[in-house]
Amino acid sequence: MTAAAEQTTGAPTVLVLNGPNLGRLGARTPEVYGTASLDDLTRELGAEGARLGLRVDVRQSDDEAELIGWLFEAIEQRSPVVLNPAAFTHYSYALADAAVQVPEAGLPLVEVHISNPAGRERFRQRSVISAVATGTIAGFGFDSYVLALEAIARLQGR
Numbered sequence: 001m002t003a004a005a006e007q008t009t010g011a012p013t014v015l016v017l018n019g020p021n022l023g024r025l026g027a028r029t030p031e032v033y034g035t036a037s038l039d040d041l042t043r044e045l046g047a048e049g050a051r052l053g054l055r056v057d058v059r060q061s062d063d064e065a066e067l068i069g070w071l072f073e074a075i076e077q078r079s080p081v082v083l084n085p086a087a088f089t090h091y092s093y094a095l096a097d098a099a100v101q102v103p104e105a106g107l108p109l110v111e112v113h114i115s116n117p118a119g120r121e122r123f124r125q126r127s128v129i130s131a132v133a134t135g136t137i138a139g140f141g142f143d144s145y146v147l148a149l150e151a152i153a154r155l156q157g158r
Contacts, residue, residue, distance in 0.1 A: 011055045014152055015074045016045055016145065017067055018060040019086030019095075025114075032115050034141055041142055048146050052153040064088060068098040075101055080156070081109045082148040089117065089127045100132035108155050110148040113138035 018038065021028055026037035042058040049056035057079075061067055067088070074081045081102050088095045089111075102109040111129045116139030130136045135151060137144045 011049075011053050012156065013055040013057055013077065013079045014049065014082060014149060015070060015079045016056055016058040016082040016084075017070050018058070018084045019064075019067060019088045020062040022084060022086055023060045023062070032120075034114070036142060041145065044142055045145055045149065048149050052149055053158050054149060054153060056149070064092055064095060067095060071095075071098040071102060074107065075105045078105075078107065080107050080152045082112055082145060082152070083109060083129065083133070084112045084114070084145075085127075085129050089113070089129055091128065093128055096128045096132050099129055103132070103134050108134040108152050110134055110151055111136040111138075112144040112148050114141055114144060115139060 023038055025033055025041065026035050038058075038060055045056045045058055059070060061070075067085070071081065071083075073079075081099075083099060085092065085095055099109055109132070111127065111133040113136075117127065118138070127136070134155075137147045137151070140147060
């Protein structure tokens, strides 16, 4: 599923990529992930992006290959990335190998999580993405994404 958020004309585009099961936000484990939907997140990030002078393109896929393709697209388009790898966080070396190429290309890649993986089950406490990301923000609900956009705006001198 691809959903382009509210756009700011002439502004740099940030790709916000969401991994498996995040299309079920609002319905899946609301005690952990909240009751707001992916559409709610898209609207919120569109408004925050406009405030920061950024265009925001929010996408979600349960398909690892599609996420990897979007990372390569970000490099080609010179777009910073906010990445919530979801379950791929813990074991996807393929996604990590693609993600590392974003900062290698001189672009920020911020790993985000709605919940705090370090405070959850042991198997969720390891990230293969954190070591290749510019930074990681976790545990603040949808504000994790907002904080990531703010960090990208600052890194880009906005």
